Amino acid sequence: MFRGLVRAEAGMRRAMLVIFVALATFTAALVGGFFHATRTADEAIRAGERQLLENQIEVTVRGLMDTQTLQVTWDDAMRNAGQGHRIDPTWTDTYFGTFLTETLGANAIYLIDPQGELLRSWEGGNSGRPSRYRALVPQVRAALRIVDSDTSLSGRPVTYRQLTDARWPFGADGRPLRRRYGGLIDHHGRPALMTVITVLPDSHFELLRQRPNLLVTVRDIDPALLARIGGATLLTDLRLERGPPASTRRNAMAMVDGNDRELGWLTWQPHVVGPLLLVRTAPLLAGYILFYCLVLAIGAVGIREAIRVSRELAASEARAQHIALHDSLLGLPNRTHVMQRLTALLEECRDSGEQVVLAYFDLDRFKAINETVGHHVGDDVLVQVAERLRRTLxxxxxxxxxxxxxxxxxxxxxxxxxxxxxxGAELMALFAEPFMVFGQTVAITVSCGISWGPEQAADAKAVLRNADVALFEAKAKGRARYRRFTAELDATIRWRRDIEGELRRAIACDHLAMAYQPIINLADGSIAGFEALVRWHHPERGDISPGTFVPVAEQSGLMPELGEWVLRRVFADSHDFGLAEISINLSPLQLVTRDFVGTLRRLIGEECVDPSRFSFEITEGVLLDRSQRVLDLLAELQDMGFRVALDDFGTGYSSLAYLRTFQFDRIKIDRSFVQGIESDIDAQSILRAIVALGRTLRMKVVAEGVETLLQQQLVHAAGCQYVQGYLYWRALTPEQVIGLLATDKVRSYRLAV
Structure with missing residues (x-):
């Protein structure tokens, strides 16, 4: 019994020791956490003050722009200083130089034309020296690029009206919208606020006939302005310094311009709360430590603590088991859990005669959602999909x-x-209704493959594999559908996967080739350019059509690699083609990849090519959603010097809407409008209408698929400028192109817009 008592006492001592160590550790963590919390609170206050100061600077800039707007949005301002170089010096000196200097406290005011050239300047209300403006020219022109991009308008544009030299945005009330910009600049070695606002009429809008002049106002950040900003933000001792403060006791914010160039630092005395909290809570902390010292004398606490720890361990084990078998985002069974349940169901149905049906499905083009709008949007889509699926179980x-x-x-x-x-029908109907994602309606479809067992497969892995094969077929047939697994389907999928693997090797080993079909100028019969076409001659399968391997590349994720290979090869071949223009087809999946523009810029630098020699042909699939990101990307390609053509025009239901959405350089009439045109009067009328539409929109028109002389004559009669087809040449090898361009019959011609 004594031994038992000793063992119990030793056990109690060990338990008390464990309790003491645990409480000491907890107390140390609590104290450390308290100090960490005070530091965190101080840092949060500092961050809030920096955000408050940044917001106040923006408010100050907007205030300068709003005050300046009252003076420049005026019919008299438009007549005396709004357009061209016909400026009334007396009027501008009074209403711009004197009035705005006194009203805004501006250090310098400049009246410039749309190109940034100085028309008149004032400093301190008097006429300024033009030389003072030269130092600001780069910053002003950078601001003009932002102004001309319509990213900072005074309202939402409803329509655009054509001026003599530009298109100008108008609002719903019929008034022209102001183009403006405001930000920080370096003004002769000092940070300053600069605003740029267009001069516009306020009632007689017919005065706006061409791009208007702009008024640039510069306000140095001097002690008076700092005092006003400090008073508005309640920041103590606000100063402007060259660099960050040497002492960590002062809060600071770097002032940067639009190019992230550091102009100076604003520093001030922060409102910290850490020391005050430490003084006021020290007695409470001491009492807390004393309380836990007393608790150590009570043995029952140790027992309860042991019980609590035991329960927490049990709960943690249960959570770990759940996490191991469920998806963390949606709370659904994961692959391991699904395979366990599927195996159990197959065993139950083996003798009953029932079948276990497995639908394997994924969201169409979900990767594009993550890449274009962000993973947080993709996660929200997945949550809504899971909720909708749960309601139908x-x-x-x-x-x-x-x-x-x-x-x-x-x-x-x-x-x-x-x-x-x-x-399958239930799942397709489930996704027929669009989803609401962050306030926007998004149409989402699924592709689905379905298999069942034990009839088609006896084990869970085989059933899942068969469903995966059927899913691959559903995607190959155009997505947004389901397919059942069959033995014939398995053989077809294996063939496609073989093609995918061989295509991957062909790209890596440079076993593909390029061919070039000439584009003919009907005016004189000269070659206007070439369309680049990729070819694949398989050593065992022979020639494989692009219509076969390009869809495989798109479905398997190989399109970026194939597209980069084509661009590199075409750029390399172009060095031997003189000045001939080359058209390159872009896949929608290639265009929307995140690093497409970066890859394109890298290839331009590596191959040393001139972008103005190349046209990118895109199909309507690129513009199906007409998202701003796609339109911006196409505009960026044009800014780089490339031309953009709409391929297969007329085959989609919304071609005209695409022409209204984006200014293409060229439209290419689909061959379906040319084939059979000899006996189809309606086709001839449609062809003439398309050509007339292209001319009206200042776009070149190319007809493809011309194979007979009569087709060529009818296309020419319709007014089409350019054609390509077997009537002239089939696709040529690079060597044949070089030989063709070397003949005296071919003249160098460019499809210039």
Whole structure:
């Protein structure tokens, strides 16, 4: 008994020791956490003060622009200083130089034309020296590029009206919108606020006939302005310094211009709360430590603590088990859990005669959603998809998530084929209704492959593999549909996957080739350029059509690699083609990849080519959603010097809307409008209408697929300037192109717009 008592006492001592160590550790963590919390609070206050100061500077800039707007949005201002170089010096000196200097406290005011050339200047209300403006020219022109991009308008543009030299945005009330800019600049070695606002009429809008002049106002950040900003933000001792403060006791914010160039630092005395909290809570902290010292004398606390720890461990084990078998984002069973449930269901149905149907589906083009608008939007889409799927589950169904956007739904049924069709139709109907994502309606479709067992496969891995094969076929058939697994389908998918692997090797080993079909100028029969076409001669399968391997590349994610290979080869071949223009087809999947522009710039530098020699042909698939990102990307390609053509024009239902959305350099009439044109009067009328539309929109028009002389004559009669087709040449090898360009019959001609 004594030994038992000793063992119990030793156990109690060990328990008390454990409790003491645990409480001491907890107390140390609490004290450390308190100091960390005070530091965190002080840093949060400092960050809030910096944000407050940044906001106040923006408010100050807007105030300068609003005050300046009252003076420049005026019919008299438009007549005396608004357009061209006909400036009334007396009027501008009074209403711009004197009035705005006194009203805004501006250090310098400049009246400039739309190109940034100085028309008149004032400093301190008097006429300024033009030489003082020269130092600001780079910063002013950088601001003009932002002004001309319409990213900072005074309202939402509803329409654009054509001036003599530009298109100008107008609002819903019929008034021209102001183009303006405000920000920080370096003004002769000192940080300053600069605003740029267009001169516009306020009632007689017919005065706006050409791009208007602009008024530039510069306000140095001097002690008076700092005092006003400090008073508005309640920041103590606000100073302007060259660099960051040497003492960490002062809060600071760097002032940078639009190019992230450091102009100076604003420093001030922050309102910290850490020391005050430390003084006021020190007695409480001491009492807390004393309290826990007293608690150590009570043995029952140790027992309860042990029980609590035991319970927490049990709960933690249960959570770990749940996490191991469920998806963390959606709470759905993961692959491991799904395979366990599927195996159990197959065993249950082995003797009952029932079938276990598995639908394997994923979201179409989900990767593009993540890349274009961000993973947070993609996660919100997945959450809504899971919620919608849960509402349709039947008792006994298993819904799981295998990967990013890949889901499975398992259901028991008497007949596998019938249950598969019902489940597939149910899933397609489930995604027919669009989703609401961050206030915007987004249409999302799924591709689905369905298999069942034990009839088609006896084990869970085989059932899932068969469903994956059917899913691949659904994607190959155009997505937004479901397909049942069949033995024939398995063989077809294996062939496609073989092609995918061989295409991957062909790209890596440079086994593809380029061909070039001439584009003919009907005016004189000269070659206006070439269309680049990729070719693949397989050593065993022979020639494989682009219509076969390009879709495989798009479905398997190889399109970026194939597109980069084509661009590099065309750029390299172009060095031997003189000044001939070359058209390159861009896949929608290639264009929307995140690093497309970066890859393009790198290839331009590596191959040393002139972008103005190349045209990118895109199909309507690129513009299906007409998102601002796609339109900005096409505009960026034009800014780089490339031309952009709309290929296969007329085959989609919204071609005219695309022409209204983006200013293409050229439209290419689909060959379906040319084939059979000899006997189709309606086709001839449509062709003439397309050509007339292209001319009206100042776009070149190319007709492809011209194979007979009569087709060529009818296309020419319709007014089409350029054609290509077998009537002239089939696609040529680079060597044949070089030989063709070397003949005396071919003249150098460019499809210039």
């Amino acid at each position: 039947r008792p006994g169904d298993v819904l799981g998530r295998l990967a990013s956007d890949e889901f499975v739904l398992v259901r028991r049924g008497a007949d596998g084929r019938t249950c598969a069709d019902e489940l």
